[in-house]
Every structure is written in C-alpha cells, then in structure tokens.
Amino acid sequence: xxxxxxxxxxxxxxxxxxxxxxxxxxxxxxxxxxxxxxxxxxxxxxxxxxxxxxxxxxxxxxxxxxxxxxxxxxxxxxxxxxxxxxxxxxxxxxxxxxxxxxxxxxxxxxxxxxxxxxxxxxxxxxxxxxxxxxxxxxxxxxxxxxxxxxxxxxxxxxxxxxxxxxxxxxxxxxxxxxxxxxxxxxxxxxxxxxxxxxxxxxxxxxxxxxxxxxxxxxxxxxxxxxxxxxxxxxxxxxxxxxxxxxxxxxxxxxxxxxxxxxxxxxxxxxxxxxxxxxxxxxxxxxxxxxxxxxxxxxxxxxxxxxxxxxxxxxxxxxxxxxxxxxxxxxxxxxxxxxxxxxxxxxxxxxxxxxxxxxxxxxxxxxxxxxxxxxxxxxxxxxxxxxxxxxxxxxxxxxxxxxxxxxxxxxxxxxxxxxxxxxxxxxxxxxxxxxxxxxxxxxxxxxxxxxxxxxxxxxxxxxxxxxxxxxxxxxxxxxxxxxxxxxxxxxxxxxxxxxxxxxxxxxxxxxxxxxxxxxxxxxxxxxxxxxxxxxxxxxxxxxxxxxxxxxxxxxxx
Amino acid sequence: xxxxxxxxxxxxxxxxxxxxxxxxxxxxxxxxxxxxxxxxxxxxxxxxxxxxxxxxxxxxxxxxxxxxxxxxxxxxxxxx
Numbered sequence: 276x277x278x279x280x281x282x283x284x285x286x287x288x289x290x291x292x293x294x295x296x297x298x299x300x301x302x303x304x305x306x307x308x309x310x311x312x313x314x315x316x317x318x319x320x321x322x323x324x325x326x327x328x329x330x331x332x333x334x335x336x337x338x339x340x341x342x343x344x345x346x347x348x349x350x351x352x353x354x355x356x357x358x359x360x361x362x363x364x365x366x367x368x369x370x371x372x373x374x375x376x377x378x379x380x381x382x383x384x385x386x387x388x389x390x391x392x393x394x395x396x397x398x399x400x401x402x403x404x405x406x407x408x409x410x411x412x413x414x415x416x417x418x419x420x421x422x423x424x425x426x427x428x429x430x431x432x433x434x435x436x437x438x439x440x441x442x443x444x445x446x447x448x449x450x451x452x453x454x455x456x457x458x459x460x461x462x463x464x465x466x467x468x469x470x471x472x473x474x475x476x477x478x479x480x481x482x483x484x485x486x487x488x489x490x491x492x493x494x495x496x497x498x499x500x501x502x503x504x505x506x507x508x509x510x511x512x513x514x515x516x517x518x519x520x521x522x523x524x525x526x527x528x529x530x531x532x533x534x535x536x537x538x539x540x541x542x543x544x545x546x547x548x549x550x551x552x553x554x555x556x557x558x559x560x561x562x563x564x565x566x567x568x569x570x571x572x573x574x575x576x577x578x579x580x581x582x583x584x585x586x587x588x589x590x591x592x593x594x595x596x597x598x599x600x601x602x603x604x605x606x607x608x609x610x611x612x613x614x615x616x617x618x619x620x621x622x623x624x625x626x627x628x629x630x631x632x633x634x635x636x637x638x639x640x641x642x643x644x645x646x647x648x649x650x651x652x653x654x655x656x657x658x659x660x661x662x663x664x665x666x667x668x669x670x671x672x673x674x675x676x677x678x679x680x681x682x683x684x685x686x687x688x689x690x691x692x693x694x695x696x697x698x699x700x701x702x703x704x705x706x707x708x709x710x711x712x713x714x715x716x717x718x719x720x721x722x723x724x725x726x727x728x729x730x731x732x733x734x735x736x737x738x739x740x741x742x743x744x745x746x747x748x749x750x751x752x753x754x755x756x757x758x759x760x761x762x763x764x765x766x767x768x769x770x771x772x773x774x775x776x777x778x779x780x781x782x783x784x785x786x787x788x789x790x791x792x793x794x795x796x797x798x799x800x801x802x803x804x805x806x807x808x809x810x811x812x813x814x815x816x817x818x819x820x821x822x823x824x825x826x827x828x829x830x831x
Numbered sequence: 832x833x834x835x836x837x838x839x840x841x842x843x844x845x846x847x848x849x850x851x852x853x854x855x856x857x858x859x860x861x862x863x864x865x866x867x868x869x870x871x872x873x874x875x876x877x878x879x880x881x882x883x884x885x886x887x888x889x890x891x892x893x894x895x896x897x898x899x900x901x902x903x904x905x906x907x908x909x910x911x
Binding site: 350351356366370486487494504506517547551558561814 | 841845848849850851853855856857860863866868869872877880883886892894895898902
C-alpha cells in the first residue's frame with residue numbers, strides 16, 4: 276500500500292502545481308493567457324512539456340506490454356522512428372505554425388485553416404473530426420490511471436476508483452491552470468520519469484540476478500528466443516509504422532503547443548534533444564518489457580505467459596470470443612508495474628509508480644486542446660465571444676473541461692480494448708492521415724478548402740471503416756491471418772491478430788497516401804484562394820503585399 | 832548543394848531505419864545483454880539527434896524569425 280500512498284502524494288503535488296500556475300497567471304480571464312500561457316513558455320519548459328505531452332499511457336505501459344509479447348521490435352517500431360519523424364515535423368511545420376500564430380494571432384490549427392483556405396463550415400467539419408479522434412486518446416489516460424493505481428496498490432484501489440481519482444486530478448489542474456498549469460505539470464512529470472526510468476532498469480536488473488543470465492535464458496528457450504529478434508513482425512508492417520509519428524504534429528494539442536513558445540529559437544533544443552529523450556524513456560520500458568518474460572515466479576506474469584502459449588497452440592481452434600478472452604489475459608500492459616512491485620523497494624516502487632502515473636496523465640494536454648478548440652473554433656467563431664465577451668469564453672472552456680472528463684471516464688469504465696489497440700487503431704492513424712492538411716496549408720499555395728474537406732472526410736470514413744471491419748471480422752490466432760479479399764493473387768485485405776493489413780501494410784499507409792492524393796487532385800480541380808490571402812502565407816508574395824493590407828490582416 | 836546533402840542525409844537515415852539485416856538474429860549481444868537489433872535502433876536514435884543538429888545548424892528557417900522580430904520592432908513591443 277506504501278507505493279499507492281506515494282502516488283497519492285504525487286497526485287496532490289501535481290494538483291498544487293496547477294493551482295500555483297493559476298495564482299501566477301496575471302491575465303487569468305484572457306483566452307490567450309489561459310489557453311496558450313500567453314505565448315510565453317521558456318526553452319526548458321517547452322522541451323520537457325512537449326516531450327511529456329507525447330509520452331502517454333500508450334508510450335509507457337503500452338510499450339512495455341507490447342515488448343512483453345512481441346520483443347525488442349517495439350523500440351524500432353515506434354520509438355526510433357518517432358525520434359526521426361517528430362523532430363522533423365517540429366522543425367519544418369511546428370516553426371511555421373508558431374510564426375503564423377505569432378503574426379496573425381491563431382490559437383488553433385483550424386483558425387489557420389479557415390484563414391488560409393477562406394472557409395468557415397469546412398473548418399467546423401475539421402474540428403469535429405479532430406475532436407472525435409482525440410477523445411479515445413483521453414480515454415487512454417483514464418484507463419491507464421485506473422490500471423496503474425489498481426496494480427500499484429496490489430488491487431486495494433479498484434480500477435473504477437483509480438480512474439476517477441486520476442480524472443479528477445487532471446481535470447483539477449487543467450481547469451485552474453490552463454496551458455500554464457499543464458506545461459508546468461508536464462515538465463515536472465517528464466523530469467521525474469526520466470530520472471527514475473534508468474534507476475528502475477538498474478534495480479530490477481540486479482534483483483533479477485543480472486540481465487546477462489536473463490538474456491541467456493530467454494535465448495535458450497524456443498518459446499522466447501524470437502523476442503530478442505524481430506521475427507514476429509513483417510518488414511512491411513515495420514515500415515508502415517514509420518507513418519504513425521506523422522500524427523504527432525497533426526494532433527491539435529501538439530500544434531497548439533507549438534504556439535506557446537516565447538521565441539522560435541526554443542524549437543532548436545527541442546528538435547535536437549527529442550530523439551535522445553525518446554531513447555531515455557523508451558529503451559528502459561521496452562527492455563524491461565522483454566525481461567518480464569523471465570519473471571516466471573510471479574503468478575500474474577506466469578498466467579500471462581501461459582495464456583500466450585494457449586493462444587499460440589490452440590488459438591486457431593477457439594471460437595473468436597474465447598480467443599479474445601485469452602488474448603486479454605495475455606495482455607502485458609501491466610507487466611512493468613508488476614515488476615516494480617516485485618523487485619523495487621517499497622519507497623522506490625512508489626516513486627517509480629508516480630513516474631509512470633506522470634506519463635499516464637499526459638491526457639491533460641488533449642483535454643485542454645479540446646477545450647481550446649471548442650471555445651475558439653466553435654464558441655468564438657459562431658459569435659460567442661462577440662456576444663458574451665472573453666471572460667465567458669474562458670469560463671465556457673473550463674466548463675467544457677469538466678464535461679469532457681466525465682464523458683471520458685464513463686467510456687473508460689466500459690472500454691474493452693487494450694490501451695495499445697485503442698491508441699494506434701483510432702487516434703494515431705487518423706491524425707497521421709490529417710497531416711497532409713498542415714503540409715498543404717504551409718507549403719503548397721495551390722491547395723484549397725475543397726482538397727482539405729476531401730482529405731478530412733476520407734480520414735473520418737477510413738477510421739470508421741477500419742473500426743467496423745475489425746468489429747465484424749474477429750482477430751485470428753497469433754501467426755495467422757484471415758484473408759478477406761485478394762487482387763491479382765495478392766492479399767488485398769486481411770484481418771491480422773493485431774489489426775488490419777492492406778496489401779501487407781497497416782491501414783495508416785493507404786490512409787495517408789489517399790489523403791495526400793485527395794488533397795492534390797481535389798485542390799487542382801477547384802479554385803485556389805485569392806492572391807491577397809496567399810500573400811500572407813508565402814514570403815515571396817508577402818514582400819509584394821502593401822504594408823497597410825498586411826497590417827489590416829494582422830489586426831483582423 | 833548544402834540543401835541537397837541535407838535531404839540525402841534525411842532520406843538515408845530513414846532508409847537505414849529498415850535494418851532488415853538484423854531481423855532474425857539477436858547476436859552479437861552488445862555488452863553481453865543487449866540484442867544487436869535493439870542496440871542498432873538505440874544508435875539510430877543518437878544518429879537522429881546528430882542529424883537534427885545538422886538541420887538546425889544549416890537549415891533553420893531563420894527568415895521566419897527575422898520577420899517576427901521586424902514586426903515586433905515595427906509595432907514597438909508584442910507581435911500583435
């Protein structure tokens with residue numbers, strides 16, 4: 276119970292940071308101050324908070340759980356590709372979003388899209404699709420919080436109560452502190468996790484009798500030797516995963532966060548250090564996830580390994596419902612926590628648990644982003660700010676935070692899928708498919724609102740289709756695929772144990788490619804925005820723009 | 832020329848991410864316990880950081896920064 280108490284103390288500290296940020300805010304009733312911390316974040320807070328925002332329950336619990344069942348491939352699949360793609364998007368897209376926000380006062384990506392493509396309701400459609408894709412991500416946070424508290428307390432804190440506590444704390448500091456509070460909390464959480472992640476590897480490693488002997492044992496057993504290679508995934512699947520990090524900059528909370536930097540120079544350290552931060556957090560999680568396969572004296576882990584064996588040996592003959600049940604039993608999302616409980620001293624298990632909780636609670640940024648989007652893209656755009664004033668707008672944002680947290684909690688109590696599946700299959704792929712919108716808006720002057728609408732609707736339909744397909748075609752046993760359609764002898768569409776394969780690729784690949792093609796062809800077929808609008812977005816044209824027109828645009 | 836080299840470096844690193852030659856083997860074990868596939872990908876993260884340093888040094892979009900600074904000077908304070 277001591278680790279759980281440490282975690283509760285940690286939650287109290289986090290809540291206090293949110294309230295402290297509220298007190299520190301000078302213009303707390305101004306929208307820009309509440310939603311963007313007054314565009315004033317310094318370099319350290321900007322780096323650590325941005326990184327912390329990307330580190331969710333998926334990254335920590337999901338990665339070690341995935342590594343437990345799939346081996347070292349987990350790091351290459353998601354971490355190292357993220358370490359390349361995310362900093363690139365921050366450098367080439369994030370800096371431009373920041374500059375346009377500073378110049379024209381945008382607070383959300385949709386505000387920029389509306390201005391760039393001279394559209395109104397199409398912006399609303401984009402907001403709705405972004406919201407629908409972001410909500411599952413918030414649910415992950417609540418599920419992760421409930422799971423963490425439940426395991427750390429040895430089952431004494433029930434899942435529903437743990438989830439409620441985490442939801443309340445997150446809601447509390449986002450409600451009071453807005454972007455400033457969220458950034459401070461994320462900074463604190465990132466430092467905590469990075470400090471103690473390495474410590475966890477050392478302590479668990481020495482308690483297990485050293486990693487060398489554990490690795491030798493894993494290598495010697497035919498059942499586990501594949502975990503030390505990448506045999507369990509195909510190269511096409513591995514390649515597909517490099518498309519997933521494109522989602523990062525398209526996530527509204529990341530794009531909005533880019534607007535909070537005081538100076539553009541703050542992107543420099545973030546871009547350079549981001550891959551190293553990924554290395555520091557993911558490598559221990561993945562390595563420990565693989566090592567968990569040696570903790571056979573833990574009844575919980577033993578049960579998971581047995582379930583995995585049953586699935587591999589008899590999965591093909593099982594009815595789909597039973598297969599799903601056994602698959603849930605083999606799920607490794609809590610192996611990191613089980614190892615901490617088993618090997619770390621009580622006080623350290625508590626602090627490490629708090630570190631994991633830190634990552635789990637990264638849903639705060641998404642909640643705040645949804646609130647910003649609702650108040651700026653819907654409330655303010657449709658006349659709310661004009662009629663009721665900025666103070667009411669901020670209060671509406673706070674009310675929205677309460678409502679969205681309650682909804683996320685209610686859904687989390689019923690969510691059947693694992694953390695990993697939820698995150699990957701719905702939110703990440705969907706936002707990756709929306710990334711062509713940002714690229715087109717910033718780099719292609721010929722892009723139009725109709726191209727943006729086509730790409731957005733395609734994304735929404737593709738995500739719905741994947742969800743419907745996977746709910747109708749049960750997942751096969753590990754190592755098997757259910758081929759649903761062929762084309763010229765190739766497997767065009769197949770249900771895999773982990774999801775869906777289209778010509779061997781994950782759905783994210785065709786989703787991104789088709790989204791980009793739609794953006795190109797529909798834009799070419801429709802009328803581009805006026806020259807005066809384009810001139811405000813592209814430097815060469817901007818130089819030719821009369822100074823009074825430029826000033827008028829900024830004032831507007 | 833500088834721009835081309837940087838584009839080549841980014842594409843080369845992306846291609847190097849697909850290290851199919853380490854696919855089916857855990858050996859050699861680096862430091863006696865890290866499978867080669869995991870060590871390679873960890874080194875890939877370090878290489879990514881080095882590439883980012885190159886990009887920030889040689890491909891930084893400084894014109895955006897200068898525009899905002901000029902705008903701030905023109906307006907005598909905050910950008911907006």
